[in-house]
Amino acid sequence: MDMNSISGWLQASVRLAASLMLVSVGAVYTERVGVINIGMEGMMLAGALASVAASFFTGNIVIAAICAMAVGGLLAILHAYITVSRRASQLISGFAINILALGATNVGYARLFPTERARVATYPVLSPPELRAVPFFGEVIFAQPVIVWIALILPLVSAWVLYRTSWGLNIRAVGEHPHAVASVGLSVYRLKYTGVILSGVFAGLGGSALAMADLGYFAPAMTGGRAFVVLAALIVGKWNPIAVAAACMLFGAADALQLRIQTFGAVIPYQFPLMVPYLLTIAALAGLVGRTAAPKTIGKPYDPEII
Amino acid sequence: MKERKAITFNSLGEFLIPLSRPLLAIVLALTVSAVLIWAAGANPIEAYAAMLQGSFGSVAALANTGVRAAPLILGGFAVGLGFKAGLWNIGGEGQIYLGAAAAAAVGIIPLPVPAWLHLLLTVMAGFVGGVLWMLAPAYLNAYRGVNLVCTTLMLNYVAGFFVSWLLHPPSPLAETDTHFPMSPLILPSARLPILIEGTSLHAGLILAVVLGVVLHVVLRYTHFGFRTRMVGENPEAARYAGIGVTRQIFLVLLICGGLGGLAGAGEVLGLKLRLFDFFAGGVGYEGLALAMLANGNPLGIIVGSVFFGSLKAGATKMQIVTGIEASLALVIEALTVIFVVAIGFGERVRLTRQKQKKSRA
Numbered sequence: 012m013d014m015n016s017i018s019g020w021l022q023a024s025v026r027l028a029a030s031l032m033l034v035s036v037g038a039v040y041t042e043r044v045g046v047i048n049i050g051m052e053g054m055m056l057a058g059a060l061a062s063v064a065a066s067f068f069t070g071n072i073v074i075a076a077i078c079a080m081a082v083g084g085l086l087a088i089l090h091a092y093i094t095v096s097r098r099a100s101q102l103i104s105g106f107a108i109n110i111l112a113l114g115a116t117n118v119g120y121a122r123l124f125p126t127e128r129a130r131v132a133t134y135p136v137l138s139p140p141e142l143r144a145v146p147f148f149g150e151v152i153f154a155q156p157v158i159v160w161i162a163l164i165l166p167l168v169s170a171w172v173l174y175r176t177s178w179g180l181n182i183r184a185v186g187e188h189p190h191a192v193a194s195v196g197l198s199v200y201r202l203k204y205t206g207v208i209l210s211g212v213f214a215g216l217g218g219s220a221l222a223m224a225d226l227g228y229f230a231p232a233m234t235g236g237r238a239f240v241v242l243a244a245l246i247v248g249k250w251n252p253i254a255v256a257a258a259c260m261l262f263g264a265a266d267a268l269q270l271r272i273q274t275f276g277a278v279i280p281y282q283f284p285l286m287v288p289y290l291l292t293i294a295a296l297a298g299l300v301g302r303t304a305a306p307k308t309i310g311k312p313y314d315p316e317i318i
Numbered sequence: 319m320k321e322r323k324a325i326t327f328n329s330l331g332e333f334l335i336p337l338s339r340p341l342l343a344i345v346l347a348l349t350v351s352a353v354l355i356w357a358a359g360a361n362p363i364e365a366y367a368a369m370l371q372g373s374f375g376s377v378a379a380l381a382n383t384g385v386r387a388a389p390l391i392l393g394g395f396a397v398g399l400g401f402k403a404g405l406w407n408i409g410g411e412g413q414i415y416l417g418a419a420a421a422a423a424v425g426i427i428p429l430p431v432p433a434w435l436h437l438l439l440t441v442m443a444g445f446v447g448g449v450l451w452m453l454a455p456a457y458l459n460a461y462r463g464v465n466l467v468c469t470t471l472m473l474n475y476v477a478g479f480f481v482s483w484l485l486h487p488p489s490p491l492a493e494t495d496t497h498f499p500m501s502p503l504i505l506p507s508a509r510l511p512i513l514i515e516g517t518s519l520h521a522g523l524i525l526a527v528v529l530g531v532v533l534h535v536v537l538r539y540t541h542f543g544f545r546t547r548m549v550g551e552n553p554e555a556a557r558y559a560g561i562g563v564t565r566q567i568f569l570v571l572l573i574c575g576g577l578g579g580l581a582g583a584g585e586v587l588g589l590k591l592r593l594f595d596f597f598a599g600g601v602g603y604e605g606l607a608l609a610m611l612a613n614g615n616p617l618g619i620i621v622g623s624v625f626f627g628s629l630k631a632g633a634t635k636m637q638i639v640t641g642i643e644a645s646l647a648l649v650i651e652a653l654t655v656i657f658v659v660a661i662g663f664g665e666r667v668r669l670t671r672q673k674q675k676k677s678r679a
Contacts, residue, residue, distance in 0.1 A: 049471075089656070093659055093660055097659065097660055099659035099660065100610070102406065102408065102467065102606075103606070103607070103610050103655060104656070104659060106603050106607065106655075107607065107652045107655040107656050107659070108656075110600065110603065110604070110607070110648050110651055110652040110655075111648070111649055111652035111656070113645070113648055114645040114646060114648025114649035114650075114651075114652060115354075115645075115649050117643050117645035117648070118354070118358060118642060118643040118645050118646050118649065119358075120643075121642075121643040122358050122642070122643070236475050239471065239475060242468075242471075243472060246468065280483050280486065282479040282480070282482050282483040283479075283483070285475075285479045286475070286476045286479050286480070289472035289473065289475050289476045290472075290476060292468065292472050293454075293458075293468075293469050293473070296458070296464050296465060296468055296469060297458055297462065297464050297469075298462075298464075305465075310467075
């Protein structure tokens with residue numbers, strides 16, 4: 012492989028990783044407060060449709076992003092209500108939200124755009140042409156749309172909040188010892204709701220990035236399991252925002268690789284790089300690649316009366 | 319005397335409430351969906367009438383409902399049996415793919431055996447395919463304590479890509495000279511017979527219902543079923559009673575995988591007659607919803623599957639009549655599940671309060 016095809020591959024890797032990284036920002040918070048959110052797949056899908064529709068009807072990309080985040084956040088409130096307030100199964104709620112979003116986006120998309128695929132503007136590239144002409148970095152970083160930059164910066168912000176602020180400490184504590192958090196007078200419910208809602212908001216934004224970073228359209232079921240890749244990244248990255256983002260980058264690179272194999276052909280079948288994130292996660296879970304330790308109360312409902 | 323009366327009343331209530339919960343949830347889901355249909359610009363009554371007609375209105379409609387229900391029933395068992403042992407098999411989707419692939423592999427080879435034996439071998443291959451796919455997560459969970467939900471979930475996507483790979487040349491399972499990735503046609507000797515001439519209702523439905531009865535009997539009246547339920551209800555007590563909990567978990571999970579495999583085999587051998595990539599389209603996850611709605615009860619899963627199947631069959635008709643996407647069936651399914659879990663908490667509180675009252679008395 013020559014230099015050009017390597018930087019081309021890296022550019023695609025970063026772009027494909029961007030939507031995963033955006034989803035991962037919120038995913039870390041929901042699992043840190045002890046709530047698994049499998050429904051992020053559906054929230055991503057709903058966010059993708061919401062942003063394309065908003066962009067189509069308003070022409071404003073900021074409104075599109077806000078709509079995506081709002082729709083994801085609303086679905087997350089539903090998830091939080093079922094799992095935190097009602098203490099029902101997080102898995103059932105998550106899968107139900109996925110099925111709901113799949114059905115609702117299909118119905119909504121066919122209703123909004125009955126005749127042809129709606130094309131909308133993509134997120135703009137903000138850097139001046141001189142920067143884009145810089146060899147290698149110009150292509151891999153500066154030629155990327157603004158949403159990719161946001162995706163690259165957010166994990167750093169998220170890590171700072173989680174490890175350097177007292178609110179981040181509360182978030183980390185509530186998934187480990189909710190009763191201890193309650194005993195110092197903090198609201199466990201509020202922290203849990205916040206964590207879950209953040210995951211929906213960023214899943215929605217991730218969906219928006221998926222549809223509008225470079226495609227500029229929505230397609231039914233277009234997320235294709237990407238939120239599950241993020242769940243895999245959480246395990247591989249041990250719930251640390253930066254490590255999780257790095258895992259997302261790795262999985263994005265695998266995705267970019269398989270696209271290249273599909274286009275240019277190679278010795279290995281294109282399906283194999285796609286399996287990598289999932290197999291790597293199973294290896295991590297089985298203890299073959301380091302040890303992983305999930306937040307202690309993950310998946311369990313919080314009942315203030317039962318310690 | 320008084321006390322006995324109170325107890326009968328309570329147990330009647332405990333019998334009725336689990337039944338009324340899904341019914342109430344269905345009514346609520348249909349009400350919310352009616353608002354959505356209205357918002358999408360159609361008449362809800364007209365839409366529901368079309369759905370009813372498309373699912374139960376004629377022999378062809380009933381056959382459609384049956385065809386849609388068959389994979390859901392088996393997919394529901396794959397999860398529901400696990401529930402009885404307190405296990406969460408989220409891997410139905412992957413087991414469906416591998417069962418379908420194994421069945422297709424045997425179903426396209428002309429074997430020098432009678433047709434019934436070829437079919438039997440093909441169906442068994444489907445079961446074995448599912449079992450093999452479950453082998454690693456079952457071992458890791460039973461013997462190593464690795465989280466079953468994560469491993470089975472991850473393997474679903476591996477399975478999808480694996481089958482996709484199997485359907486691309488130079489794989490021997492790939493049909494040559496086609497535009498879409500698919501396997502060659504299943505040989506007539508390995509196909510599940512059609513039950514009603516002129517429809518696509520195939521014997522997979524019978525297989526599913528018979529297995530449901532078998533599963534019900536096994537869970538209720540055999541040692542194996544008793545051990546399974548005991549592991550599910552109280553693994554510590556089960557261990558204390560001398561039950562090999564680890565081995566039981568391993569075995570139950572393998573059977574779960576096999577049932578998932580059968581769901582995939584039925585689709586390929588009865589309906590699609592070829593293996594396509596990514597054909598399952600979420601049936602494994604709907605099986606999870608059904609198992610939850612029925613609390614793992616095989617007969618309940620059959621009833622739930624017929625309901626989900628009728629929604630899917632009816633939605634196709636509704637799309638023709640009203641122009642609203644047939645995916646609305648998924649919305650109604652999801653809302654039913656959401657309402658059931660949302661109502662469920664209230665019931666649990668009621669039951670614990672009752673227990674507390676009893677223990678106080």
